[in-house]
Amino acid sequence: MDAIDRTILGELIRDGRLSYRDLAARIRLSPTATAERVRRLSEAGVIAGVHAELDLGALGRPLKAFIDVRLRPGPDHGELEAGLLALPAVLSGAHVTGRWDYTLTVACRDVAELDELVMALPRDHGVIETDTRVQLRELRGSGVEALVRLVETK
Helix, strand or coil: CCHHHHHHHHHHHHCCCCCHHHHHHHHCCCHHHHHHHHHHHHHCCCCCCCCCCCCCCCCCCCEEEEEEEEECCCCCHHHHHHHHHCCCCEEEEEECCCCCCEEEEEEECCHHHHHHHHHHHHHHHCEEEEEEEECCCCCCCHHHHHHHHHHHCC
16 A cells, blocks of 8 residues: 555545545546556455445434443353344444443434333343443544544554
8 A cells, every 4th residue: 555545545534425536636646547546445455335424313313322231141142242233223332341241332213212222131132231321412523534644654
């Protein structure tokens, strides 16, 4: 990966919807050369995918929360993970170190749905303890620029 590849990655991190023509203009290459570089970065696994950022409120799920989960000893984690990720409100989960086994990121219609989800975890998924935090505000921007800096200093 050279400086041009890193510049391409920085531009795509900022705006993954750029056309090859617009990306090429920003990095001062032809659209064909730019497309070839993006293809090689994708084939190498550096670009793992391009995703749309959705407005959860517009989708009827404005309440975002984080649920830390501790399991009773012995459950099959693979089965648990599949069960958790199948829940409609669960956006993602992470197996973590420390006191908790998993941290779930969820998007709910309202507090009642969040309450039902928290109550269902011990009943249906072998969870013995949870700790739930509601997101009040999301900080944006610095993560994108941090990724760009990471790519540029590799």
